[in-house]
Amino acid sequence: MLSAHPFCLALLLSSSALATTNPLTVTDDLGHRVTLQHAPKRIVATLPSPTKTLFAIGAGAQLVGIDTYSTFPKADTEKLLKVGSGFQPNIEAILALKPDLVLTDESSSSRLTEKLMAAGLTVYSGTAQTYSEVFQKISTLGLLTNHEAGATRLLTRMRTELNTLGASVQGAPKVSVYYEVDPTPYTAGPNSFIGALLSKAGGRNVIPTGLGDFPKISPELIVQQNPRVMIGLTADDAGKRPGWAGLSAVKSGWVFRPSAEEDDALSRPRPRLPVALRALIRFLHPEAKLEWKWDGDRSARRDPRSAQSGHDQPAGSQRRASEAGRQQGLLLVNTALSPRSTLLANSVPAVFQGGWSPLSIEKCCGWRPAPGFANKFDF
Missing domain, CATH: 3.40.50.1980 (Nitrogenase molybdenum iron protein domain)
Structure with a gap:
């Protein structure tokens, strides 16, 4: 019979507790209800912020396409197909990648979201605009990609570092x-x-x-x-x-x-x-x-x-x-x-x-x- 160290057991339990359960439905910043039947394996990001966040939470391997301006981390983004930008997208290239999730900006000026949805793709539109939304969007991306544990670790590190920095000027x-x-x-x-x-x-x-x-x-x-x-x-x-x-x-x-x-x-x-x-x-x-x-x-x-x-x-x-x-x-x-x-x-x-x-x-x-x-x- 195998036994586990208490710390390892706690870590396993914590990771399983943070696992996403599909089907999953969330509401994006345009008010659309986005449903994922399974954890996405082929993600396209049309702006830099989600690209960087996905790599930071450990979901970078699920990216198959990124926007032209996603350049960090360089070694990883150089290997990915570029699909234009959020406001000048190469829709044909996006469709050819057969993504099961596309991440876009909440702006409606390019009509990108509606065009992709009309083509039958699953699209989440939303970016952080305020201080608190930074943390919310990291959590959301962790949920969408089944990397809640990675998102939690990133958020914990960010909050710890922000608190440490804030303490340096306290008083x-x-x-x-x-x-x-x-x-x-x-x-x-x-x-x-x-x-x-x-x-x-x-x-x-x-x-x-x-x-x-x-x-x-x-x-x-x-x-x-x-x-x-x-x-x-x-x-x-x-x-x-x-x-x-x-x-x-x-x-x-x-x-x-x-x-x-x-x-x-x-x-x-x-x-x-x-x-x-x-x-x-x-x-x-x-x-x-x-x-x-x-x-x-x-x-x-x-x-x-x-x-x-x-x-x-x-x-x-x-x-x-x-x-x-x-x-x-x-x-x-x-x-x-x-x-x-x-x-x-x-x-x-x-x-x-x-x-x-x-x-x-x-x-x-x-x-x-x-x-x-x-x-x-x-x-």
Whole structure:
């Protein structure tokens, strides 16, 4: 008779308790009831976030196709067939893969979901738009793919790391901060996922809650608020705006442009939230002791008041700043396209008026708007 160590037995019981029971029915962000008769073995992801999440929870082997912009983890994504992007999909390629589950964005602008459903495919549409939804979507993907145990491990690790980072600034005075999403300027309100991270990092967002999650603001508001720290732009850019040269953050040099890696984590609500929080803590409270570092975060620990502030940046920093701008555009467009967004009518024109061509938006965000899109808003 075989015997099991109590720890191993508990682990087995825990894993079996977290196993998905099929048939399974869930409701996606478009209100569709999605039913899976069995755990999917052939998944197509049409945007990067679910691709990264599936690999993180151990479900990467079930992917047979991914979007053009899914590039992480590189060694694995390079082997998978690319099926276009969420807004310029290769539907024929998706159908040829015979997927038993397709993961799409909740935006209806490309009509991708309805086209795939009309072809008889099972489609789940939904992405995280808020801080809490990051955790919800990881759980949902674990449920859909029969990797609930992997999702639970990831969530536990994320929460542990987020709590550890948060503890490093516990009791520290709140630092007034302005976070710039786009130089129009658009910013992040307190209830946005960036706003939630700013609060956890020991910051006090100077943007009033009533303005919304990602509002376009008047530059005079920042003059009135006079934040101690600015994030998302350079000191040189800030100093050129009317009335900003005399602001506390600009005069003291506490204006920070995140690196491309940091901005990628800050711009997309997904499993790399700890990377985003760590960056914000370094900007707001450089005195905090940050011993933890996310796996794969190869950036050296540094004083945030260095070249990242925008003064005399070397060529590499300029390239990172350019990439950061593209990532900020991604956040802006993704926010605009979310059916839950209040930004739609204002943010999309800002992308075009800011010099974004359809091709540059496609490279940044994974989709290319149709002619006249900026004026029609035909979703």
